[in-house]
Amino acid sequence: MFELKKILGGLLMPLPLLGLLSLILLIFALKHRKLVITLSFLSLATLLLASTPWVANLLIKQNQPTSLAFSINDHPSIDKIVVLGCDINPNPALSANSQLGNCALTRLVEGIRLANIYPQAQLIVSGGGYEKVTNSALMYKTAISLGMNKSRIVQNPNAMDTAQEAAFLASKLVDYNTVLVTSVSHMPRAINLFNAQGITVIPAATDYHNFAAYPWYKQLIPNAKALLVVTQFAHEVLGDTWIKIRRTINPEAL
Template identity: 55%
Template sequence: MFEVKKVIGQLLMPLPLSLVALMGLMFFIAKTRKGPYIAVWLVLLTTWSISTPYVAQHIIEWDKGTLTAFNPSRHKNIDRIVVLGCNLYPDDSLPSNAQLGSCGLARLVEGIRLANIYPKAQLYVSGYGYGNATSAGLMAKTAQSLGISATRLKQNHNAKDTADEAKMLAPVLVDYDVALV
């Protein structure tokens, strides 16, 4: 019963529901031109299958075996931990951690975990933003609220994308052992 509820729930989401409606309408189209008719069905079925979590999850996990987790026992000394910016949702009425998107928060948690493993390492947080908030600033505030000393934190809030982050951080990271999150 649980599985049936999940499948029905997924079918009632906007994209799958729209695709199911389009598939229903396809039954009313004249089938005189077989080529375009079959092509439209293939596009609809492909779009629908990719939009379901079942197929999407298999696509995401396809190369999962090639990724390995960071193993601190293989890296005795880390001098710098760099956490790259990600999405944010500025709202002054919320605490800094609630303004970070799930991607930014997940990266920061990993950076703080590594900072606890390597207590002498500096934590560099990076990322642009909009309004008065930057990803770097929100991550720095969140890291401090979770026990990371302000003296260990460095911010790079001018980088607009990963290429900018690499250019701006390279001079301060050269000749150091770095963990990148």
Template identity: 50%
Template structure:
């Protein structure tokens, strides 16, 4: 009964409900224009598939499966912990942590966790934002509120993307033991861009989707959260492809 209740509840959520409605409407519609009808049906089915955990894991696994969580036992000495920026939702009426999206929060929490393991390490928070409200300033406020001394934190507020973060931070990081904190889907591209600037990094990935571990009753039901995860991973595949194209045109670029 419990799982049946959860299944029905999940199917009534906006994404699966609308997809089911579209599927029914297509089944009842005039099929005289068979090509257009078939393509519409294919789009509905495809969106359902990539939004369901069971199918989405095949898209997510190639990037996520390359990394494991940071293990301090393998790295006795760390100098700098770099936390890359993510989404900002500027709103002065709420606390700094509520002005950061999920990816930014997961990154700064992981950065602070690792910082606490290395008393002599420094934390670098990075990322521009909206006007005067930057990823780096919000992350600093969150870190200080969680007990990190402000003297251990430095900001990189001018970088608008990962390529700029790597370029601006490289002079501080060359020949140092550097931990790079970012989302697991973003890690491959981020490490690549830092390596291009001569900075070798130790990955500390966050935001593991672990789709194969979702409850059985959720595996085949379209879910908006899963669609967001898939969108993030496809964004990274596009980003990696773009890097290859840019470097093919100009080997010295990025």
């Protein structure tokens, strides 16, 4: 079921969805030439527009509030710092930090920064993986290589998505001041899932983007970074929708 959810979710992202739709429409173009070519044009045009910094910024500007960033002045003490997993690139020939994707590295850097500010806090690195390599293990090794004492770090290697991360960690976070580190686009859904487990967390959002700062001549030129951010936005929309569907079917679902 987990694999099926990930496959279907992946296929519904902008690039595979619009790309496959265009391919299917072109295949049927021989029979319904005018209609299918029109739809193919619209599909490809949508994909190109979704890849522009201008459209990306329109989508995300209301979903990246700075209020989700961590404020040191508001929190004199912290007990736990939870860093949620993200992308990895397993390769045993590389160091641990080189196997972490940009998203995972950005989150880990924020977690280590907070751990240095709160030297008594425990750092919890979370996330499963594949090819016998886990996100949490790579974060653990990277944090140690950057000067963290391994006695302060706890791994959560078996969680394959945010719901599992919240479920597996809940018992370790009860009655503690807990900071949650994740990407700003992912933060609302992550807070929702941790709250459902009875855990109140303090957000420490990272991985912000500001395409409005791009020069005007770059705003309408498609690029891979803008498409990646739009894909992350779509992923969160699907994730929120999935939670609502599950809770509609079963009000007890977390």
